[in-house]
Amino acid sequence: MRGDTEQFLLAQNKDKSFVTANLENHILQNNLYGVDLNAESVNITKLSLWLKTANKGKKLTSLDENIKCGDSLIDDPSVAGKKAFNWNREFKRVVESGGFDIVIGNPPYIFAREKITEAEKNFYIQSYESAEYQINTFVLFIEKALELTKESGLIGQIVPNSLLKISSISGLRKYLLDNGCINNIVQLHGKSFKKAGVETVIICFEKTKTERNLVKVLNVFKPDDITNQEYIFIDSSSWKDDPKCKFQISTNSSDDLLLEKIKLKTVPLTKLFDVKAGLQAYETGKGKPKQTPEDVKNRPYDFKYQFDDSTFQYLDGFDVERWNIVWSGSWLKYGDNLAASRNFDIFERPRILIREITRQFPKNLICTFVKKTYLNNRSILNVLSRSNDENQLKQLVAILNSTLISWYFQKVTPKAERELYPKIILEDLREFPIIDLVNRDIIERADLMLEKNKELKKAKQKFLKLIQSEFKIQKFSQKLEKWNELDWIDFEKELQKAKVKLTLAQKKEWIEFFENEKKIANEVQEIINQTDNDIDLMVYELYGLTPEEREIVKGKI
Structure with a gap:
């Protein structure tokens, strides 16, 4: 610990037998604590702290009781084995004093479908209020941080920006709003870490029941922005009233009024249309016969020509343009051979095709109308009229391609603001506000x-x-x-x-x-x-x- 803070402490204690080495040792032994699942990371942390605080002739501070190895989320040996970590036992003095004053972290971003075992998943569901169907460990770490922090303590975490709006994390947002006060949100646009292909936010909050509605928000587009003071203040009072408790940091009061007006005049798109995902051609263990890793790699059902009557023109996301199809020439053999073939009816009816990956405002969505039979994968969303009404679909594609709907998409949907692969997903598209009136001029x-x-x-x-x-x-x-x-x-x-x-x-x-x-x-x-x-x-x-x-x-x- 060096710089202004250290100089202040030394100045305040100038009449006492206080020297830098003693101050550093005191901080190491009584103020810094950490846990990591990886033993190597624990050793590197200890070494780093020793190198920063080593003084000639002074014994190195023992950190065995402060920096420990274990699973921060699981205290059950039957689930985590020797890595099970009991915070009450390992940091007994801190816990008995009410908890930690400050908890900071950059938790791992791991989905249940990736590396989490069934036993771990069941433990999380039983032990954490914010655990939902699609578990991601960073959600659990935030809840654990709140649990470990003393009343009026502070918490700072750097996590994926999906925290702000995505529906599967609504439980965590509700838990935060019920148990703490959000002070700051820093949105880091673009890639923050080389190995993590996600955009992140820094969220700082206080464990308190005191209600304060103003949140300081900073948008960071380049590293230098992190040091500026160009905060905006967002009124968060409406976040609790939202059924999904979305952290709306992209809107101001004028935006909110307009969004509310649009909501009152419209119905969700899903009330009038069916929204369907595309097919998935390949996945190990899926299809008949079951696909092998070699099948996934070699793609035996892909062709550059029409192989037989069950082979159809095949679209990827980048084949869809605004108001147009630019077919790349790919064909796909359709049937039970595919991993998830979907109902063929989706692909032969008149429909709107929407590219999953979007563009920048003012024309974010990339949509077109087709009558021709095309197969398409999951990088394209399908919108179908329940009565196969082509005019109804043409009016809708015009609305979806409009600047107004691009604005709505930017303001409301979780993945619109990403610098890395902004996208539209089925769940959000189904909630788009649609006017249920025929307009011949638009058609x-x-x-x-x-x-x-x-x-x-x-x-x-x-x-x-x-x-x-x-x-x-x-x-x-x-x-x-x-x-x-x-x-x-x-x-x-x-x-x-x-x-x-x-x-x-x-x-x-x-x-x-x-x-x-x-x-x-x-x-x-x-x-x-x-x-x-x-x-x-x-x-x-x-x-x-x-x-x-x-x-x-x-x-x-």
Whole structure:
């Protein structure tokens, strides 16, 4: 312990026989405690503390009674064996004094479906109030931290940002609100740890029954942001009233009023439509005959052509674009051979396809309408009309592709704000607010969007096939795929990168051809852009938004 805090303590005790070494030893023996499941981590921690506090001629402080090895969550030897850890026994003096003043941690993020045994799962369910069907150990660690902290003690944890809103953790959020007061939430956008592919939040709270509703929230997009003081204050009084106790830190009072207005005018999407997951082609031990690890690796039911009558065009998430399908050419043999084939009826009916991985505001959701039979995997969500009403689906796809629904998605759903793989999930989609009224103008614009996006796709692909045939280009760059957005100079540079060099005669001919084809494509694109704007305005009107509320959606208020 060094720096300002140490200097303060030394200054306060300048008339006493207080030296740095004694202060450090006192802190090590009486103030710092820790537990880890990994014996090696325990030894590394001890070594690190010794290196920081070692003084020549002074005996190293024994840390055996402070830094211990064990399973922090399980005290039953029949479940954890020798790693079972009884906090009351191991830290008896601290527990008998009322508990720890401060508990901090970066708990492991382990789902029940990953490395948790059945015996451990049963123990957690019996021992922890916040344990729910989909157990994740970080949830249990937070509850344990509250249990170990004395009244008015402080707790700080860095955990996945799913803590904030995801439904399967609603029990923990309720437990926190009932047993403590949340002081600070720091949302860390992007990847915090190399080995953990999740986005995280730092949550700091106090174990108290005192009700305080203002939570300090800080958004961190780059490391330097963590030191600034640009907090916003969120009123958390409504969190307890929410059935799922979501920690809504993405909204302000204006947002909340608009969200409430929308809720009162609408019904959940699932009241009008069926929402279905796609199939899962491969999983060891599933399917008939049961799939082997080699099957999962080699994918024997995937084809680049139609193998037989049970083989169908197959879509992955990235085959779905706004208002369009860009099929990659994959086929899949359908039947009991697949791990989870789903009902074939899902794939042959008119439906909306929604890519699971979303984009950034103002057009987050990526949706289109199809009538053709396609198989699709779980990276695509399916929305079906119960009466197979194509117009009903076309109106819905226009609403889902609108700026208003993108705004709603950003403000309400747990996984929308991620920098790493933001996504829409079935549970959230089913709750989207939908107006149960037919709007012919929106349906007409949806038809136009489907038609013009198909026309644009055809024009762009025709041009690319021509240059591929002419110049034998094997793979197009991303810029070449969007050739109509380039000027001639940049287009020629992309050709040169593909090792294509034009003669003067060729260049004269190709400049004229390029500009003419670009003009045709961009005229279609202008119609698409204008129709997109028209749909936004019609959706605002359908949902009854005032001019001021529209500005809120666009982020201008």
